[in-house]
Amino acid sequence: MEKELEDTLEAIYLKYVDNEDNIITVLQDIQNELGYVEKEAVEWFAKKTYTPVSKFYGVITFYSQFHLAPRGKNIVTVCCGTVCHVKGAPKVIAKLKEDLKLKGADHTTRDMLFTMENVNCVGACSIAPVVIVNDKVFGKQSGDKMVKNLKYYKEELRN
Ligand code: FES
Structure with missing residues (x-):
């Protein structure tokens, strides 16, 4: 993982470290920062928070606001x-x-x-x-x- 991406994710993590249930807000922040919810970012967060990756994908697929691929202008x-x-x-x-x-x-x-x-x-x-x-x-x-x-x-x- 690139250092820049890791720094971005670390900043998001620090914002939400005391509020582990806030997966939606974390995903919104990831999407705002990266333009979409990058697989690598989800894996990083899952590992960092000891949360199953499936819990993240459950939220991502439930809400149409989340996108797993970069989108056009x-x-x-x-x-x-x-x-x-x-x-x-x-x-x-x-x-x-x-x-x-x-x-x-x-x-x-x-x-x-x-x-x-x-x-x-x-x-x-x-x-x-x-x-x-x-x-x-x-x-x-x-x-x-x-x-x-x-x-x-x-x-x-x-x-
Ligand atoms: S079916 Fe209702 S707007 Fe398209």
Whole structure:
């Protein structure tokens, strides 16, 4: 483990050493510091606190806020709830994957500029299919419309 990472983890540990039940807060701090919950960091904490690694992963997998892999600069969230599914979400996903050159199970582009995720109903079924880019909601989308919408983000990143 790199010294810099160990120092970061040690600082988080010292903050929570008297409050061992606070796994969620520890994981939030790790994610805030590293951008995601790195496997090495979880193992370090498990060893340091004599806590089974499985206890950490139980929390990580229960809460959708935690991410086990680095994420791109822009998060493209495609709603895959029933209404969006029926109204064409699978076609939107296929087109976006093609546009972002995401292969197989990849979620993040190689240049780390985009991460594509799926969620269940985001509560905007009247404008299905719905795609959210960062905090902006795009309703009544098709694959082509979303490819055009993403152009804005791609140009933003170039400037
Ligand atoms: S199913 Fe997509 S917003 Fe409800």
